[in-house]
Amino acid sequence: MNLVRFRPRSAATLLVASLVGVLAFAWPLFFRTAQEGASAIGHTTDAPWLFVLLLPLLVAVVLAELSESGIDAKVISLVGMLAAVGAALRALGPGTAGLEPGFFLLVLAGRAFGAGFGFVLGAVSLLGGALISGGVGPWMPFQMFACAWVGCLAGLLPRVGGRLELLLLAAYSLVSGVLYGVIMNLWFWPYATFGSDFSFVPGDSLAENLHRYFLFVVATSLGWDIPRGILSAVLVLVLGRPILNAFRRTARKAAFEAPVVFEQPGMVEEPAVVEEPGVVERGRTRG
Secondary structure, rough: OOOOOOHHHHHHHHHHHHHHHHHHHHHHOOOOOOOHHHHHHHOOOOOHHHHHHHHHHHHHHHHHHHHHHOOOHHHHHHHHHHHHHHHHHHHOOOOOOHOOHHHHHHHHHHHHHOOHHHHHHHHHHHHHHHHHOOOOOHHHHHHHHHHHHHHHHOOOOOOHHHHHHHHHHHHHHHHHHHHHHHHHHHHHHHHHOOOOOOOOOOOHHHHHEEEEEEHHHOOOOOHHHHHHHHHHHHHHHHHHHHHHHHHHHHHHHOOOOOOOOOOOOOOOOOOOOOOOOOOOOOOOEOO
């Protein structure tokens, strides 16, 4: 059940938000920047603007669905509840050795409730977790985009059932856990110096810089990215089935797709009275 469906307006808004995220990560690879040193690594120029752009885009997704009757108060409350759970899980393991238990919940929610729901949940849960754990910094808007993509793509996986579904989600959790770290390195790598074999070289070809970036990832971040993916995959295999069943049962019980109809005063019909022989009414016997 897709609680936040890809209707035209919401799909366009999600596309715009994703394009903004891609440009935020990749633009230093194509354009020179005047930022240098600590100012560049801290993203003092672009990170605040990126955060200012991201929040209205998330609000725009919700407003687009509200205008198309694809989301209601029940869906918003469910987003808030799961975002709080995801933020608490992130506070338990805020990236220590790459172990972040909140990823598996994001994957399962995106799978059960749809890509749009997963996108919004990923960004909001990361924001809440950052506020709780004190992880607020120039990296936060980039993390919000990356988590939003993890939840969104989980809702776009092929529809399969049974054990195959859990295996698919576990494989996706492993891959997405690794790719999350690979993508997140881009928020600081073009501005830092790690030696001639690992650093970004302005003006060099894209292929050469990507080769250096690959060497940098292998030498540094895979030690955190692989544990993140393994933990997420294990949690999906162990807890995935009962949580998916609970999510889907919640969607059915809450009747998210049932239209709300209000009865107008004076439109309630009185039940018909069926007279049968032998029925005593007001002290009289008919029949």
